[in-house]
Amino acid sequence: MPGSPSRGASIHLHLLMSTQTPNNTTIDPAAILDARFKDAIHAAVPDLPIEQIKALITPSRQPKFGDFQSNCAMPIAKRFQMAPRELAAKIIEHLDVASIAEPLTQTNIAGPGFINVTLLPQAISDALSAMDNDQLGITPPDAPPTVVVDVCGVNLAKQMHVGHLRSTVIGDAIARLYERMGYTVIRQSHVGDWGLPIAMVVEQLITVEDQGTDLSTLTLADLNALYKKVQAACKAETKALELITKIGGHAKAEIELEERIADANAALEKAKARLISLQSGDERSVRVWQLIYDITMSACLSTCKRLHANITDEHSAGESTYRDELGPLVEDLIDRKIAEEDDGALVIRCDGIKEPTIIRKRDGGFLYATTDLAAIKRRVGKLGGDIVVYVVDSRQSLHFKQVFAAAHKAGYDKKTDGQEAVLFHAMFGTVLGEDNKPLKSRSGENLNLTDLLDEAVSRAGTTVAEKNPNMSESDRAPIAEAVAMAAVKYADLSTERIKDYVMNFDRMLAFEGDTGPYLLYALVRVQAIFRKATKQGIDTSNYHSAPFKLVEPSEKALALMLLRYPALIENAGKACEPNRLCSFAYDLASAYGLFYDRCPVLKCDDEALRNSRFRLCDLVGRVLGDALETLGIPTVERM
């Protein structure tokens, strides 16, 4: 599809049509208003086809305009050459919102034709009561689609760095959002565990083992150092040689370079030979490879666990697991004339994409596009994915555009029932250094993920100790850990994922303002009220069924905020944008902050009002807790 939007908002449209059934039992005032306005518009403008009617209901920006507004009158008036305010009046005449909103009159029409609606307090209370259940008002679809989420994607013999943080944290959050919506979610970590770079490391390890080194004590840090070393050793500096030869004169330098290049080429040849022995199942090669795999995955999965990311061994589907599928897959593509030979290589050409997708090199080797095609085939055909989301660096955008198109051409995006899966690259921005340049792993010192997390915990520990001088060290440690993870993860999740990301310790580990710790703190304050109540002997057994009484503006604002939760989860999930949920969580916490300041709970003399506030606090705590859980951010009971 030429000119298709690269932003993900509309990716699931066809899916929505097929799986989403309108919920008639909704209590969400915004949804009710939407339905009622559509009816009224239809009555007022019968010529407008029903499927084109949009009620355009949005929360009002300012309290003086009421709680919600409909912006429907202006575009319709434009289309039918009517006066918008007159049309608005006509819509109001046909509008039946008596059960949930204050009666609408001419004074509700403002500006060019906005229709302002103020909800009845009872309607807000009823809606809150209705959402006060285990699901917090979120209803799963009747036939839940299956979503495969490509996350994490670590490489063997390499420590996780900040780029993996993004894929892991954002990917896990997207998976959690889908799970929260009731979809079936399958996480897949496409581990880079195959190919020449790994063979280089295997070759090197076998060499040092022959020299007497005990491999059983190796750590991931050792492997990482080794990886860099062999990468450098195999890199032939042919360009430098050309340059020196061109300038001429430096005979000695020229000879040195030639020697180095010869060494590099020799190392490369040995690595290639090792790759072949590895691929053919040579016992020793495989044993060393397995050792590298185990060391890497053990370290990375424990980092995932520490990050509170639900990525485990069962989610790992390394490139090596596709090795036996690549040959047959390529044969299939040749047989069906989807792939063609070009200059010795095998390529797939797709309409609208200039660059062909190379799936087999001239020397017969396969490439990462080949593996990714096999992955799509497995994820759609075998795992039954209706949606496959790739949470990968934006620099891979052309690659995925090619692979998706190639998969489509080959029909690998068709499920067994013939339905086409939605393939979506949920790209995220490059991690930049303080100098605004991409952090390259080559130049990278001190930016591996474990160091970052340790630093975060250390800083959090200092703050926790300051705030809780009387708390024991053993009590402080888990709090510091949770606060640190909340800070790091929220910093990563709260910005628009497509934008480049400037790596900044102070910002990432800040504990004040719009941060993860702020959200934890808000939750702690909710919970503290109930603890204190018990301590003071205040009865909290009756609030669960207490009617909501929304007296103060701040508690009404808090209530309206809560009601937005179910729709927000759905929108954030379908767009694969966890940052929207972050915004919501922050807004909710802020609304609670104001409520907390303005509305005493324990000291409230009116028992009915006190119970209402208890119930409101309880609901805030559960929604905020649910939002944090959906983001994958750990919580604490005190801090």
Place this chain on the structure above:
RNA sequence: GCCCCGAUAGCUCAGCUGGAUAGAGCAGCGGACUUCUAAUCCGCAGGUCGAAGGUUCGAAUCCUUCUCGGGGUGCCA
């Protein structure tokens, strides 16, 4: 060359299908703790939404051109 992405307050960022006076946080200034946890709350100040055109009742948002920055671009992953 071609393709993709970005540009909003001093700094870091929000801004959902075009809506009313563009919002937060940090930094700055001024207030609020014998009070449900002050990791908090309130107020002040801070803007030519990169530039110029266009579309219309209405544009940070859509279209065109341009500037700057980043990335990618046939045999690495």
